[in-house]
Amino acid sequence: MSAAYEFRVGGHLDGHWSNILAGLALTHGSDGTSTLTGPVADQSQLHGVLAGLRDLGAPLLAVRALPPSVGGVTDPLAALTWPRRTERLLLRPARPEDAEVTWRFRRLESVCRWITEVPTSEESYRATFTDPARLATTLVIELDGEVIGDLMLRVDDAWAQKEVVDQARATQAELGWVLDPSFAGNGYATEAVRELVCICFDELGLRRVTATCFADNEASWRLMERLGMRREVHAVADALHRSGEWLDSYGYALLVEEWRGASRA
Structure with missing residues (x-):
């Protein structure tokens, strides 16, 4: 199975090297470097690209495997093993057919009061929900086989000064959640989001997670505080x-060292 890679080298390569080096996309940086990005079919092709760069004499500055993507959107969830079970719940990546059941609770006034967009119709909601970019960052929460909520996990780059920008890529995530109100008050949202934080730190290797809400959405920020997140903004x-x-x-945030320190305590 192919994987996406990024190769950064010193100097500005000529455009024809893109075709020679496995057809990778070539971009030039203002700092005098070139970056080749794209899918590599297997280890043999990866070694071929590295050998080609060596033969070219271009100094290799950095190489990294990129997270899987759907529709050009980073999809770190695709690289993990699913489903994921907690004490009472099952978490799994969302599928197009989950649009109908999530529409049922997302259209409720007590829910859409706090979310970014009010679905105007099931058809318009389905079109938004099934967009590859949306599915790539969405999990659903199941209780005894019934979908009772959904989660967002969007991996982002941290801000960094130019000289160290590569080290800040895909190091943090923004989290979000929605629970069917008929299942509220049982700790399901806290249980699901706690597992989401574990996934971020223990499996994706992120260093920081964040979440935001309206100040009037007390249920949301109290959940963040139960998980040990700090109010930063x-x-x-x-x-x-x-x-x-x-x-x-x-705005709330949590660092990996804070999470692990709280877990040990």
């Missing part, structure tokens, strides 16, 4: 609600 009247009111928002 209280932005005053920075978020325009669809009601027309400017609301405060909170």
